[in-house]
Every structure is written in structure tokens, then in C-alpha cells.
Amino acid sequence: MTSRTVTSIHPANRDDIGDLVTRRPVPGPGVENVGAFLFLNHHGPQTYPPNNRGLPFGPHPHRGFETVTLILEGELAHTDSAGHESIIRAGGIQWMTAGRGIVHAEVSPAGFKRDGGPMEILQLRVNLPARLKMTAPRYVGVQAEGIPTVESEGATVHLVSGEWQGGKGAVESLTGVFLGWVAVQSGASVTFDELRGRDVFLYVARGELHVGGRQVPQFHLAQLGEGESVTVTATEPALFVFGHADPIAEPIVAHGPFVMNSVEEIRQAFADYQAGTFGVAEIIAG
Template sequence: MRTVVSVHPAYRNDIGDLVTRRPLPGPGVENVGAFLFLNHHGPQAYPPNNRGLPFGPHPHRGFETVTFILEGELAHTDSAGHESVIRAGGMQWMTAGRGIVHAEVSPAGFKRDGGAMEILQLWLNLPARLKMTAPRYIGLQAEGIPAIEAEGAIVHLIAGAFQGETGPVESLTGTMLGWVELREGEVTFDGLEGRDVFLYAARGTIEVGGRQVPQFHLAQLSAGDSVTVSASEPALFLFGHAEPIDEPIVAHGPFVMNTVEEIRQAFADYQAGTFGVAEIVEG
């Protein structure tokens, strides 16, 4: 059974008027294996006639982004021709691969009317053999994501398997990923031997092996084949596990590669226009 080795608080790194906490990377933890980066935007309330999210067109190469829309809405467009507006309870999984430009902004209706907003974005590493794969995008509304009832919990399964069910996204690297709503009770995940395990408390306080993980904290776990997460009050946490990628990680800005030369090439390719162009479509 896995236990908590260390707990790391997210640090505030607001982007303009967007409340932002970043638990990964942070002091004491650069990455959790294949899990590279997490931004937790909100929770906050936007007033009417707001400017919305500030993430205009920008490039990526060499990894994947998974975005959880807990509250509010998110409009996506990219240079591969994908467009969507994902509502609360939905998610989007984008494989940047060899290179993509995307924009993530608030739809026109949200900027006009305002409302609650809470969004989390997680970066997943790709091994060298997949860093130049073709870009891919999958956007799902809440109704397209299995909500699996476990004792005292609801597991919103995006990728991988849990209790005999499979998530709608087929991960290129065999990653299991989802978010869990805990009432007063517990949930156990098995099949973790030898895998990188990601655990972040987004709402409320959770407990693993007798140690508390407060809201806005990331937990690093010991080795083992299973983990049980419990709560004595309503809580929500992100959970995932992935095969280790035993390769160098060289990250600079929007690119994650294996060597400095590959980073230089990524910048050169982007500046040469090979990633394409993404127009902002606000829905």
C-alpha cells in the first residue's frame, strides 16, 4: 500500500486577474515522473463584461496537455483545425506532438455574463519516440465522461481503466487519468506497481495512509501496488498513473524535449511557421 512521502503546497502565480496556483513544478519537486506541470486557475467569480482567460495563440511541442474544466467554459482553437467550447464538467486532451499552436480563451457569452471559473491544466510528457507524433485533440463534455460510482466516491474516468470500465481517451502512453469527487468515504486504486502516481488535492482535505493532504497540495507517494484515498468531508482530487519515461527532460517555455538542440530546433521551426496558425474563436 502506498503512503505519503512528502506534501508540496501550490504557490500563487497569478496571471493578471486570473487566480493561479502552481503545485508542479515547485520548490522540492520538479516533476512526478511523466507528470510535468500543473496550473490550477481559480476558483473565482468573474463579473459581467470581463476580459476572460488570457491564453491567446501560443505553441507547444513534445508533450500533451490535459485540461479539466471544473467551473465555467473554455473555448479552444488550434492550428490543426480543431475548435470547441467545453463546459463545466468537461475536459480536453491535446497532443502537441511535433508542433501545434492553440488558443484557450473564454467564450463571448462568459465574457459578457461572467460566472464561476475553475480550470486545471496538466502537462504529460511524451517519450522520444512520440515527441514528433502528429498533433491530436479530443474535447469531451461532462456527459461523455464516465462517472463511476465507488463507495463514497465518484471517479470521472478520462483515460485508462477503473473497476472494469475504460475511459474515452486512449492515451498514447497508457496513462490512467481522471478526477475524483469524495464524499465521506474512501476509494482504492490498484495496479500501481512500478508506475509514476500523481495525486493533487484540488478541493477539501484528503488523507492517504493516515497523513493529510490539504487543499492546493500535491502528494508524492511511496512505492507500492495500491493506494487508498479517504476524506471526512467533501473533497475533489486529480489522480493518475503512468509508465516511467527514463529519458532526459529538457523544458524551455512551451517546449519539452530531450536535448537542448531539440529545444533550439523547436523555436526555429515555430518561427519558420511550420506549426501553423490558430485564430481565436470565442464561440
């Protein structure tokens, strides 16, 4: 079995949104996307004081892709124009398929704004192929206790979607995406296989990793070469996001909140949104 090695390492560039600490490894210099993995915002880690304004993501539209949010610390309130509402706590996830069009809001619940506390969130965008870009919107919110975990000699793999070592993720991906986050003790290793022909995503949120002969520090994205497997070793306690997906051999045209296959489809998305066909999302107070 051939092992993947690191071909390049990309820092997450600092791009704060108001008082929200934000780092973005992709898109960035030298990396527009990692196959189907289009975008990652790493918010925090930071501690909000009491009587804060909370997260700033009021109602906004999306079409043509999926958003996956990992809540490492803090809480996140979601509402959307398809009628979904939830408050997800630390250790939980949100998986939203924008599909043909949705308006959603992701804000801090009232209790967090009143009391403050630690906050760290990872927001990932995953592409959809043309055949699914106009699929019906859907939303899945899962608390920490609903995320299956697999222990492996000093590593804990939190399975969001896909299968690994007999465990099955909390969400059934429309496109067969494997996604999870992994907490690794210092000196421990974890191996992922069945990667032939897949786009592989690896981002270090905490600590430092040794991957295929290279050190990958905190707040860095590693791009990997071809191969059937990859072994990741923590040189200190670490947490990383790992995913893989089948390539989507189609044009990517992204503009603001929409990701389609052509400029004309982007124009149509704006026209449909302005015409009100995406609906309305109200911010929940809870």
C-alpha cells in the same frame, strides 16, 4: 498487496496571471516533476463579473508533450493550427497532443465574457517519450456527458483515460496514462491498485484527504512511495486529481512551451516555430 504511503507534501504556490487566480504545485520547490506528469496549473476557483476579459491564453505553441485540461466550472473555447475548434463546458475535458508542433488558444467564449460566472480549471502537462515527441498533433474535446463515471461507496470517479472498476476513460492515451478526477464524500474511501512501477500523481483541488497515514489539505500535491495500491479517504467533502503512468527514463529538457530530450532539440523547436511550420490558430468568437 503493499500500499503506497505519502513521502512528501507540496503546496501549490500562488502565481496569478493578471486577474486569473493561479496556483501551481508542480514544478515547485522540491518537486520538478512527478515522473511523466510535468506541470499543473490550478486556475480559480473564482467568479468573473459581467463584461470581463476572460482567460488570457491567446495563441501560443507547444511541442513534445500533451496538455490535459479539466473544466470544473465555467467554459473554455479551444482552437488550434491543426483545425480543431470546440467550446467545452463545466465537467468536460480537453486532451491535446502537441507532438511535433501545434499552436493553440484557450480563451473564454463570448457568452462567458459577457455574462461572467464561476470558473475553475486544471491544466496538466504530460510528457511524451522520444519516440512520440514528433507524432502528429491531435485534439479530443469531451463534454461532461461524455466522461464515464464509476460510483464506489461515496466516491465518484470521472474517468478521463485508462480503466478502473470496469469503466473505461473517454480518451485513449498514447502512452497508457490513467487519469481522472474523484469527488469523495466525507468519510468515504476509494482504492486504486495495479500501481506497481508506475509514477503516481495526486493533487487535492478541494477539501482534505487522508492518504497513507498523512493528511493532505486543499491545494497540495502528495508524492507517494512505492507499492501496488493506494487508499484515499476524505476527512471532508473533497475533489482530487489522480493519475498514474509508466516512467519515461529519458532526459527532460523544458524551455517555455517546449519539452524535449536535449538543448539542441529545444533550439530546433524554436527555429521551426519561428519558421511558421507549426501553423496558425485563430481565436474563435463563439
